[in-house]
Amino acid sequence: MSKVEPYNSLWGHWMLRALQLADLAEGCTSPNPLVGAVVLDVNGKLVGEGLHSRAGMPHAEVLALAQAGEKAKEGTLVVTLEPCCHQGLTPPCTEAILKSGISRVVIALQDPDPRVAGGGVCRLRDAGLEVITGLLEEEASYQNRAFIFRVQNGRPWGILKWAMSLDGRVGLPNGESKWISGQKARGWVHRLRSKCDAIIVGSGTLRADDPLLTSRGISNPEPLRVVLTGSLDLPLNAQLWDTTRAKTVIAYGPNALPERFKQLPEGLEGIALRSTDPVELLNALAVKKCNRVLWECGPTLATAAIERGCVQELAIVMAPKLLGGDSAMTPLTDLGFASMNQVLLLNNASMQRLGEDWLLKVLLPKLKS
Amino acid sequence: MSKVEPYNSLWGHWMLRALQLADLAEGCTSPNPLVGAVVLDVNGKLVGEGLHSRAGMPHAEVLALAQAGEKAKEGTLVVTLEPCCHQGLTPPCTEAILKSGISRVVIALQDPDPRVAGGGVCRLRDAGLEVITGLLEEEASYQNRAFIFRVQNGRPWGILKWAMSLDGRVGLPNGESKWISGQKARGWVHRLRSKCDAIIVGSGTLRADDPLLTSRGISNPEPLRVVLTGSLDLPLNAQLWDTTRAKTVIAYGPNALPERFKQLPEGLEGIALRSTDPVELLNALAVKKCNRVLWECGPTLATAAIERGCVQELAIVMAPKLLGGDSAMTPLTDLGFASMNQVLLLNNASMQRLGEDWLLKVLLPKLKS
Numbered sequence: 001m002s003k004v005e006p007y008n009s010l011w012g013h014w015m016l017r018a019l020q021l022a023d024l025a026e027g028c029t030s031p032n033p034l035v036g037a038v039v040l041d042v043n044g045k046l047v048g049e050g051l052h053s054r055a056g057m058p059h060a061e062v063l064a065l066a067q068a069g070e071k072a073k074e075g076t077l078v079v080t081l082e083p084c085c086h087q088g089l090t091p092p093c094t095e096a097i098l099k100s101g102i103s104r105v106v107i108a109l110q111d112p113d114p115r116v117a118g119g120g121v122c123r124l125r126d127a128g129l130e131v132i133t134g135l136l137e138e139e140a141s142y143q144n145r146a147f148i149f150r151v152q153n154g155r156p157w158g159i160l161k162w163a164m165s166l167d168g169r170v171g172l173p174n175g176e177s178k179w180i181s182g183q184k185a186r187g188w189v190h191r192l193r194s195k196c197d198a199i200i201v202g203s204g205t206l207r208a209d210d211p212l213l214t215s216r217g218i219s220n221p222e223p224l225r226v227v228l229t230g231s232l233d234l235p236l237n238a239q240l241w242d243t244t245r246a247k248t249v250i251a252y253g254p255n256a257l258p259e260r261f262k263q264l265p266e267g268l269e270g271i272a273l274r275s276t277d278p279v280e281l282l283n284a285l286a287v288k289k290c291n292r293v294l295w296e297c298g299p300t301l302a303t304a305a306i307e308r309g310c311v312q313e314l315a316i317v318m319a320p321k322l323l324g325g326d327s328a329m330t331p332l333t334d335l336g337f338a339s340m341n342q343v344l345l346l347n348n349a350s351m352q353r354l355g356e357d358w359l360l361k362v363l364l365p366k367l368k369s
Numbered sequence: 370m371s372k373v374e375p376y377n378s379l380w381g382h383w384m385l386r387a388l389q390l391a392d393l394a395e396g397c398t399s400p401n402p403l404v405g406a407v408v409l410d411v412n413g414k415l416v417g418e419g420l421h422s423r424a425g426m427p428h429a430e431v432l433a434l435a436q437a438g439e440k441a442k443e444g445t446l447v448v449t450l451e452p453c454c455h456q457g458l459t460p461p462c463t464e465a466i467l468k469s470g471i472s473r474v475v476i477a478l479q480d481p482d483p484r485v486a487g488g489g490v491c492r493l494r495d496a497g498l499e500v501i502t503g504l505l506e507e508e509a510s511y512q513n514r515a516f517i518f519r520v521q522n523g524r525p526w527g528i529l530k531w532a533m534s535l536d537g538r539v540g541l542p543n544g545e546s547k548w549i550s551g552q553k554a555r556g557w558v559h560r561l562r563s564k565c566d567a568i569i570v571g572s573g574t575l576r577a578d579d580p581l582l583t584s585r586g587i588s589n590p591e592p593l594r595v596v597l598t599g600s601l602d603l604p605l606n607a608q609l610w611d612t613t614r615a616k617t618v619i620a621y622g623p624n625a626l627p628e629r630f631k632q633l634p635e636g637l638e639g640i641a642l643r644s645t646d647p648v649e650l651l652n653a654l655a656v657k658k659c660n661r662v663l664w665e666c667g668p669t670l671a672t673a674a675i676e677r678g679c680v681q682e683l684a685i686v687m688a689p690k691l692l693g694g695d696s697a698m699t700p701l702t703d704l705g706f707a708s709m710n711q712v713l714l715l716n717n718a719s720m721q722r723l724g725e726d727w728l729l730k731v732l733l734p735k736l737k738s
Contacts, residue, residue, distance in 0.1 A: 166700075167700045173706075178709065180709070320714070320715040320718040321712050322701065322713035323704065323706060323713075324704025325703050325706070326703060331535075331536045334542060334693050335692065335693025337542075338543055338545075340547065344692075346535065346690060
């Protein structure tokens with residue numbers, strides 16, 4: 001395999017363009033990955049671009065090659081993910097590439113899908129094409145971290161979001177939390193939702209906040225709205241029960257009385273879980289083709305999600321306010337640490353302004369199980 | 370009075386230099402203000418610089434004029450604070466200016482000290498000098514905010530500092546808090562201490578952390594270390610009881626048994642307060658010539674200090690860690706807010722990296738009393 005230095009490469013510029021194209025469909029492709037592709041003719045001139053926009057729609061390579069047409073002959077295909085070599089919802093991309101007369105394929109990332117996993121590269125090499133792999137691999141892995149995580153772990157990538165004051169409060173003692181963050185930050189959260197496949201709350205947040213949990217129309221369809229409940233003891237009226245704007249799933253534990261679900265309005269989907277373990281919920285959401293979920297829950301469920309390895313990323317909005325208040329209104333409950341050596345260390349955090357607020361984004365380390 | 374636009378001014382460059390000079394003595398001049406001065410000869414060439422380094426030492430103007438000597442004649446004095454016209458620990462600066470032959474004085478800020486308060490400007494104008502005031506006044510006010518606050522309110526400016534995790538915890542459930550922040554942030558706290566006249570903790574922090582509370586030698590003498598206690602029920606051994614490196618004051622409320630103070634090691638200073646109200650403590654520290662104090666206390670005292678208007682500035686160190694834990698280990702206790710409209714809004718906050726941590730600095734609004 002020929003490995004290349006990203007920015008020294010002749011193709012680095014075009015791979016960045018392919019990554020940008022892929023990014024345009026963020027939140028829309030699940031359970032599929034994000035993929036972008038460009039085609040250059042024999043003289044290195046751009047003759048085709050494509051991106052994968054939605055599961056079931058054509059793959060990026062196929063679109064870019066179709067745009068290039070005859071000009072692809074002896075040209076180069078630059079693509080963010082290894083082309084597939086299997087029949088899925090669409091035919092294998094490797095065959096379209098061979099048919100196009102392309103003579104070189106530059107790939108960022110090997111497809112972790114076991115049906116591909118290097119098979120695409122082999123098929124192209126066996127057919128005599130020059131194949132360069134690993135160009136901007138790290139960037140491509142980061143872009144598809146949710147897809148890769150889901151393929152490797154069988155459950156979606158989890159983002160936990162909370163908004164807090166400078167004294168670490170997510171609400172007032174009376175439960176009021178509207179609004180801690182400003183308008184710009186709330187708009188950012190709507191965009192974040194649009195990039196996720198499901199938004200999860202517990203019954204406590206449902207009761208306290210009666211949230212809408214949509215992207216406010218940024219994504220269509222809206223992400224799935226999910227309530228995790230042990231008891232099915234839910235209010236009869238809630239904004240989530242109106243499923244005209246977005247679907248709502250109620251996932252309940254084994255101790256819930258199923259007849260309670262029937263008392264709720266029609267149009268809701270119920271999922272009976274073996275337990276209310278967040279892992280159980282995420283396994284069920286993987287079946288529903290979710291690559292990435294957003295936890296917008298209260299401290300108890302948030303803490304359980306972290307402890308069960310169901311949170312890979314944090315998005316913390318910090319507002320320049322002091323709230324004060326009692327114990328319940330903090331982002332997390334007890335994580336069971338008895339020494340500073342045990343606490344969760346987060347690396348590569350980034351901080352940015354969001355209007356009057358700040359946004360801190362950080363990846364969580366893999367927990368020892 | 371001639372008022373000038375700061376950066377349009379011929380003298381803006383030199384006022385910035387005078388402000389820089391003043392800044393070099395930050396934390397050393399109390400109860401006096403920070404003052405810097407430069408002298409330009411009749412052709413506008415720099416011929417003298419000076420700064421006020423410590424109460425009892427010569428004033429900035431006098432030092433700058435002494436350095437300029439004969440070259441001050443028909444020159445310009447640029448000074449950050451209105452020259453004094455009264456006999457204090459040193460003679461009035463106005464007389465030294467008149468004697469020097471200076472023909473123009475450029476001043477940033479009127480001295481709020483009622484013994485001056487415009488009298489210095491009048492004295493110079495009456496003697497026929499050209500006097501320009503208000504140049505970089507806002508910058509000069511900010512630099513001397515602690516001095517101005519103390520003169521106007523009779524008690525020192527308060528900075529409240531805490532270090533917390535991303536989930537808003539200042540310690541683990543077992544009380545362990547060493548160390549939440551990294552080495553670089555702890556070094557920054559030492560520098561912050563060196564710029565303050567006193568460091569205040571409550572008996573809870575004393576018992577839990579047994580802190581040293583020094584600047585680690587950055588300032589000499591070290592700031593005063595102050596323990597506020599209602600009961601005088603203090604440990605017999607504590608790092609603060611070793612007064613060879615820094616002085617320690619124990620301020621106790623009316624319900625404390627004074628004989629308990631006598632059981633503590635020699636060298637400590639006791640102050641009997643009428644109450645443990647933070648305002649009472651700060652009044653006593655104003656008498657001890659403090660312009661600026663640093664609250665490094667736990668949640669209960671920190672909250673009381675905020676509620677009593679004894680905190681003007683927050684310095685929050687945020688570490689990229691998750692601690693979890695129970696209620697006690699948050700930066701503040703209840704502030705009594707029942708609605709999001711009541712919470713404390715903080716403006717003009719600034720965020721910066723400090724090694725692996727972040728530092729957030731912000732001014733508190735004046736509380737309605």
